Amino acid sequence: MLTYALRRIVLLLPVLVGLSIIVFAIARLLPGDPVQLAAGPQATKEEIEALARELGLDRPLIAQYWSYATGLLQGDWGQSILTRRPVWEDLRIYLPATLELVFAAMAIAVAIGLPAGLLSAAYANRWPDYLSRTLSLGAISMPRFFLGLLMQLFFVMQMGWLPLGGRFPLVEIPPPAVTGLITLDALIARDGGAFLTALKHLAMPAAAMSLSPLATITRMMRATTLEAMSQDYVTTARALGLSRGKILFKYVARNAASATLTVIGLYFGWLLAGTVLVETVFDWPGVGLYATKAIATQDFMPLMGVTLVIGALFVIVNLIVDLAYGLINPKARYA
Amino acid sequence: MSAAAPTMASARGEALKRGFYRFRQSWLSLVGLAIVVALAGLALLAPWIAPHPEHAAGGFAMNARFAPPSRVAWFGTNELGQDVLTLVLMGARVSLFAGVAVVAMAAALGAAVGAVAGFFGRWVDEALMRLTDLWLTLPGLILAMAIAAAMGPGVGNMIFAITLTWWPGYARLVRGEVMARKEEVYVQAARALGASPARLILRHILPNVVSPIIVKMSLDVGFAILTVASLGFVGIGVKPPTPEWGSLLSNARGYLPDYWWTAIFPGLAIFLSVFGFNLLGDGLRDVLDPRARR
Amino acid sequence: MALVEIDELHLTMTSYDGAAHVLAGVSLSLERGEIWGLVGETGCGKSLTGLTLSRLVASPPARYLSGAVRFDGRDLLAADEETMRDLRGRRIGMIFQDPTTNLNPAFRVGTQMIDVALHAGRVDPSILGLAAGASRGARRRAARDLAVSMLDRVGIVDAARRIDDYPHQFSGGMRQRVLIAMALIGRPDLIIADEPTTALDVSVQAQILALLHRLAAEDGLAILLITHNLGVVAQIASHVAVMYAGAVVEAGDVRAVLKSPRHPYTQALIAALPRADVKRGALAGLPGVVPDLLTPPPGCRFLPRCPIGAADCARAAPGLAPVDTGQRVACFRAERAA
Numbered sequence: 012m013l014t015y016a017l018r019r020i021v022l023l024l025p026v027l028v029g030l031s032i033i034v035f036a037i038a039r040l041l042p043g044d045p046v047q048l049a050a051g052p053q054a055t056k057e058e059i060e061a062l063a064r065e066l067g068l069d070r071p072l073i074a075q076y077w078s079y080a081t082g083l084l085q086g087d088w089g090q091s092i093l094t095r096r097p098v099w100e101d102l103r104i105y106l107p108a109t110l111e112l113v114f115a116a117m118a119i120a121v122a123i124g125l126p127a128g129l130l131s132a133a134y135a136n137r138w139p140d141y142l143s144r145t146l147s148l149g150a151i152s153m154p155r156f157f158l159g160l161l162m163q164l165f166f167v168m169q170m171g172w173l174p175l176g177g178r179f180p181l182v183e184i185p186p187p188a189v190t191g192l193i194t195l196d197a198l199i200a201r202d203g204g205a206f207l208t209a210l211k212h213l214a215m216p217a218a219a220m221s222l223s224p225l226a227t228i229t230r231m232m233r234a235t236t237l238e239a240m241s242q243d244y245v246t247t248a249r250a251l252g253l254s255r256g257k258i259l260f261k262y263v264a265r266n267a268a269s270a271t272l273t274v275i276g277l278y279f280g281w282l283l284a285g286t287v288l289v290e291t292v293f294d295w296p297g298v299g300l301y302a303t304k305a306i307a308t309q310d311f312m313p314l315m316g317v318t319l320v321i322g323a324l325f326v327i328v329n330l331i332v333d334l335a336y337g338l339i340n341p342k343a344r345y346a
Numbered sequence: 347m348s349a350a351a352p353t354m355a356s357a358r359g360e361a362l363k364r365g366f367y368r369f370r371q372s373w374l375s376l377v378g379l380a381i382v383v384a385l386a387g388l389a390l391l392a393p394w395i396a397p398h399p400e401h402a403a404g405g406f407a408m409n410a411r412f413a414p415p416s417r418v419a420w421f422g423t424n425e426l427g428q429d430v431l432t433l434v435l436m437g438a439r440v441s442l443f444a445g446v447a448v449v450a451m452a453a454a455l456g457a458a459v460g461a462v463a464g465f466f467g468r469w470v471d472e473a474l475m476r477l478t479d480l481w482l483t484l485p486g487l488i489l490a491m492a493i494a495a496a497m498g499p500g501v502g503n504m505i506f507a508i509t510l511t512w513w514p515g516y517a518r519l520v521r522g523e524v525m526a527r528k529e530e531v532y533v534q535a536a537r538a539l540g541a542s543p544a545r546l547i548l549r550h551i552l553p554n555v556v557s558p559i560i561v562k563m564s565l566d567v568g569f570a571i572l573t574v575a576s577l578g579f580v581g582i583g584v585k586p587p588t589p590e591w592g593s594l595l596s597n598a599r600g601y602l603p604d605y606w607w608t609a610i611f612p613g614l615a616i617f618l619s620v621f622g623f624n625l626l627g628d629g630l631r632d633v634l635d636p637r638a639r640r
Numbered sequence: 641m642a643l644v645e646i647d648e649l650h651l652t653m654t655s656y657d658g659a660a661h662v663l664a665g666v667s668l669s670l671e672r673g674e675i676w677g678l679v680g681e682t683g684c685g686k687s688l689t690g691l692t693l694s695r696l697v698a699s700p701p702a703r704y705l706s707g708a709v710r711f712d713g714r715d716l717l718a719a720d721e722e723t724m725r726d727l728r729g730r731r732i733g734m735i736f737q738d739p740t741t742n743l744n745p746a747f748r749v750g751t752q753m754i755d756v757a758l759h760a761g762r763v764d765p766s767i768l769g770l771a772a773g774a775s776r777g778a779r780r781r782a783a784r785d786l787a788v789s790m791l792d793r794v795g796i797v798d799a800a801r802r803i804d805d806y807p808h809q810f811s812g813g814m815r816q817r818v819l820i821a822m823a824l825i826g827r828p829d830l831i832i833a834d835e836p837t838t839a840l841d842v843s844v845q846a847q848i849l850a851l852l853h854r855l856a857a858e859d860g861l862a863i864l865l866i867t868h869n870l871g872v873v874a875q876i877a878s879h880v881a882v883m884y885a886g887a888v889v890e891a892g893d894v895r896a897v898l899k900s901p902r903h904p905y906t907q908a909l910i911a912a913l914p915r916a917d918v919k920r921g922a923l924a925g926l927p928g929v930v931p932d933l934l935t936p937p938p939g940c941r942f943l944p945r946c947p948i949g950a951a952d953c954a955r956a957a958p959g960l961a962p963v964d965t966g967q968r969v970a971c972f973r974a975e976r977a978a
Contacts, residue, residue, distance in 0.1 A: 153620075251825075283485060284488050292599075318484060322484050
């Protein structure tokens, strides 16, 4: 298990290098002259050339990539034109916000999706199944930004129960940052009031965000449950008198859940990228909002940084899920 | 050979009949088909049936601003007095066209990469698939936004940008199918007769992997429409006055909650079209890909 | 009264193509202490017959047309799910073909056995050796002890420790022993073993068969051994029933049937067995194919392939009738076949 894990971790390195090459290549191949943009519309030809030299953009591409890559390793992810701060510093502030959102959304999706899928399979082709399948298809089809607006319309503007957006009131002092996830930090600081405030801010964006993983997990769980229910060991268990409930909730549920949970890894990266829209609607200060603002101003270094961070997280989470799968499923450990 | 031909034809006919039977059994697929057909019809006829086609070209009526839904203007009017129903109908043309175009182009690009990788194998396969896998790890929406923003506004640029993030799924699918097919006897026979690689791929292999590609395309159209609307919502892609559902919705955000109708109807249009295509795609998958059936 | 009585059972399976008449007059009866081999080719309905005894055939698509299935005098076709559950695992144990897929890979062997023991104990507390009102903890401990002793009994070395292993930590033969132990936990009267040795190595097959034989003798069990392999039947069965296309065509004492088969199908089966005294390549093949059960031939289903069939065999299906050598045969011309 340990050597397997180590080997997988070593194999991660070429993937990360490849990722940085692709991101670099896309940024360079895109139309639009980053120097021109950085120098501003009034810059003269000499000023632009001077800036290009200063930024090293007049050198061959390979040399440029090399200095970009070595910079990445030293924590130099470039400078944001918009915030006028190092991209790395910005990411350190914005990434925890996005992670908090994604974790919360995933928690909601797993908590509801696993039982919903299990029940859907247990009642396959009867009304609870049809209801759950139609609802999940509806959930997948619902644009998250539209759902976000509807929720704002109802919970904020109509009922006044929740804040419109943001992560924590600007006028209040957030709990001391330990994990960077405000809800967790509030719990660590034993600050119930701050926890509740943070939770209220988190509720709507997380719910909007959870919709499509929820639907996917439900559908996946239904399929894996049906698959598990057709296995020989279920026939044996039934032949030896175990009740349907016991077979379904104890034996089948674990097999189906461990197969379903691998999907979550695949979904994680997708969710990270998908926060853009929800963060825009709820003004949630995460990497998605950061990227959107960078795109609007053609600010390339932050954009490359965000793309790289999300890509890397995606690969790493997949690895973690793979390793965790080995722990849940004893048979995969030796494979 | 001549004796086998009719049996094969009738076997295929039988399979189609069973598939159609399953499709009709599925009530939801029929609803999906109805939604898609209705939307396509409305989109095609929009210039003739929309109450104020001139509004979609930038025309406005400042004396009729923010009229709530009524018998005159079913979906109300917006901040420029434009008829929301007109904008939504004309927007269907943009969204449906862009959604279908993205999927078609992505499928073509992905199929090309996948077929080459699967057919030639070895280092070609290795190189192309590594690239594909890496590409899959990139955050698609952010990438599409960045490319579209860099290329400037326009429906074509937006379609191109989304296509660039969408092809890897098809590449993987087609590669697997091609690898499975290329060893089959009819391909080997054609190869022995001296057919060129291009001819082998185009004439002998790809026609036999069409149905999984169609299944994936039908499942993808809904999400492509959703992505188009997403770009519109963050203000990238189509520029006014061209009505696009996502940008209509984004524009209407500023007028909530009082003028809710300016947001609700474009939003519902996105939901309904994505939902319709997803229902249809699910049904088609059941028909064309019995393996995935549950 | 026999322990198991299946009497003229008819059953159809409905699919897109229509209703297939898959069991067409199955009759069988087992006494305690008897090992019955149920043989026939794939699709002849032998596994289905085993599953009907536990009522594990999903209905629909299955539909019971007529006939009876009785266990210890009780009409199983009329029994509700509750009654059947009380029988399963307690009085009727089942063993299936592939020991790899019949144990849940994600759970320890012990967990799976203890659940079966607890179920059997709920039906009959004396199985756990406890009084009716024993505490949950006591029942769990007793169930675990019972599981360990069963593993020990089927020949698992160091059972007390191995019980906490996962299925993949056992070899194929050992897994089948675990499944046999599981089936025995409830002290059943009947074991239905569906191809229990088919997935195993030849050397292991013999051990498993010997184990089943020993257990049947020790406990006075009735065993219904479903197999396509006449060799297996010859090794351990006391009786044999041969099925063809959904019906029993010959049944009786194993020696009588194997030595002087009277049904032409049984004769062909036995003739097809590889034997040391027959030259290679001289195996007797049976012409034709198994009939389509959606549209079975009228009368005797074996007629299209029968070497001795006559026109009147198509009028009605023959019933089982005794012949001079003791077994019962479903053939109008059985006496001539001697």
